[in-house]
Amino acid sequence: MGTMSKPLTASTAAKTGTSKGPSPAVMGTYGRQNIVFAKGEGAWLETEAGERYLDFGSGIAVNALGHAHPRLVAALTEQAGKLWHTSNLYRVAGQEKLAERLVAATFADKVFFCNSGAEACEGAIKAARRFHYVAGRPERTRIVTCTGAFHGRTLATLAAAGNPKYLEGFGPEAPGFDHVPYGDLDALRAAVGPETAAVMVEPVQGEGGVQVGSSDYLKGLRALCDEAGILLVLDEVQTGVGRSGKLFSHEWAGITPDIMAVAKGIGGGFPLGAVLATEAAAAGLTPGTHGSTFGGNPLATAVGEAVLDVVLEPGFLEGVQQKALRLRQGLARLKDQFPDLVVEVRGQGLLAGIKIDAAPADVVAAALGERLLVVGAGDSVVRIIPPLIVADHEISEGIERLSRALAHVSKSKT
Numbered sequence: 537m538g539t540m541s542k543p544l545t546a547s548t549a550a551k552t553g554t555s556k557g558p559s560p561a562v563m564g565t566y567g568r569q570n571i572v573f574a575k576g577e578g579a580w581l582e583t584e585a586g587e588r589y590l591d592f593g594s595g596i597a598v599n600a601l602g603h604a605h606p607r608l609v610a611a612l613t614e615q616a617g618k619l620w621h622t623s624n625l626y627r628v629a630g631q632e633k634l635a636e637r638l639v640a641a642t643f644a645d646k647v648f649f650c651n652s653g654a655e656a657c658e659g660a661i662k663a664a665r666r667f668h669y670v671a672g673r674p675e676r677t678r679i680v681t682c683t684g685a686f687h688g689r690t691l692a693t694l695a696a697a698g699n700p701k702y703l704e705g706f707g708p709e710a711p712g713f714d715h716v717p718y719g720d721l722d723a724l725r726a727a728v729g730p731e732t733a734a735v736m737v738e739p740v741q742g743e744g745g746v747q748v749g750s751s752d753y754l755k756g757l758r759a760l761c762d763e764a765g766i767l768l769v770l771d772e773v774q775t776g777v778g779r780s781g782k783l784f785s786h787e788w789a790g791i792t793p794d795i796m797a798v799a800k801g802i803g804g805g806f807p808l809g810a811v812l813a814t815e816a817a818a819a820g821l822t823p824g825t826h827g828s829t830f831g832g833n834p835l836a837t838a839v840g841e842a843v844l845d846v847v848l849e850p851g852f853l854e855g856v857q858q859k860a861l862r863l864r865q866g867l868a869r870l871k872d873q874f875p876d877l878v879v880e881v882r883g884q885g886l887l888a889g890i891k892i893d894a895a896p897a898d899v900v901a902a903a904l905g906e907r908l909l910v911v912g913a914g915d916s917v918v919r920i921i922p923p924l925i926v927a928d929h930e931i932s933e934g935i936e937r938l939s940r941a942l943a944h945v946s947k948s949k950t
């Protein structure tokens with residue numbers, strides 16, 4: 537490898553141009569909108585030119601407390617001046633504190649920290665298999681998952697979700713996953729056998745199009761897993777940390793999982809993921825069986841704790857529920873306004889979706905034209921995922937902008 541940097545010739549300058557479009561130096565794995573944000577505050581993002589966008593995508597449910605939340609900025613900058621990273625070879629004070637906070641607030645007894653949702657799901661899968669292995673049931677390795685699911689982009693989590701579009705061209709599919717339709721308990725029961733280790737499900741399928749699992753479904757899953765002696769793994773990477781109006785979505789159904797994958801909102805924008813488990817379900821992950829270099833480092837866990845501080849403040853989650861109701865009513869009005877375009881409004885908390893009779897990308901583009909950020913999803917759904925700190929007047933503003941965007945799409949449709 538040469539150490540000399542390339543001279544900036546006319547041709548390399550053109551190749552790195554930012555005004556014309558995305559730099560070719562970045563791998564083209566995303567079909568990106570041609571827009572660059574320079575800063576953000578609360579529910580708003582601003583370009584270098586000072587154009588303000590209302591962010592109802594929250595970086596795909598990541599910026600739970602919006603942009604530049606003062607409490608998160610303070611936690612991060614304070615920690616940045618003290619200590620960034622020491623390795624998991626040593627105790628990490630912030631990690632222990634955040635783990636204890638999560639244990640106190642949830643079903644879990646144990647927490648493993650990682651850096652992303654896919655890693656959290658991988659960790660959950662590994663924990664489930666090892667649970668049976670150390671209990672003398674090494675044959676129990678298979679995980680039942682749902683079609684339409686999304687668990688991340690690593691090889692195992694792609695196989696877990698089983699979406700052919702994402703698996704194509706990536707070689708042999710990681711074995712050990714059985715897929716059943718989401719919401720179908722009978723199919724699930726039929727898929728569970730002597731080699732099944734666990735069932736892994738999202739309480740609300742986010743990427744799959746904001747498909748909300750009913751309370752009966754989740755209760756049924758819990759009962760089925762108990763009967764079969766297998767573990768219930770919930771992927772709350774998108775639904776967790778207040779997004780649903782509860783700290784975690786499964787609380788709505790009054791059940792608890794054995795293992796849960798968490799990421800996205802827990803870091804408020806700082807990369808942080810976690811595997812939460814009961815003492816029993818975590819029994820297989822003994823020293824040396826799993827690890828992460830960066831997982832739960834002082835920076836990430838300082839921010840994670842600040843996020844929890846805010847989300848667990850008395851009244852915060854009730855506030856999310858009230859905002860969710862307001863958003864839901866606004867979306868219902870849009871359905872009345874555009875009956876031919878908006879087929880259905882669905883969601884839980886501030887994870888809302890409208891199923892539309894058009895390409896979601898057209899609505900996303902039209903909304904961008906109205907300086908509103910929303911996110912596409914499967915099943916012809918446009919996701920509306922404002923930060924949890926969104927104000928009532930911002931919800932009204934967002935609905936107005938979305939209304940104009942839908943009018944635009946509606947007009948070009950006819």
Ligand SMILES: *Cc1c(COP(=O)(O)O)cnc(C)c1O
Pocket residue numbers: 651652653654655657686687688689738742743771772773774775799800
């Ligand atoms: C986003 C997401 C993931 C993957 O998270 P990454 O941080 O992108 O790896 C996994 N599961 C669900 C439910 C998600 O929404």
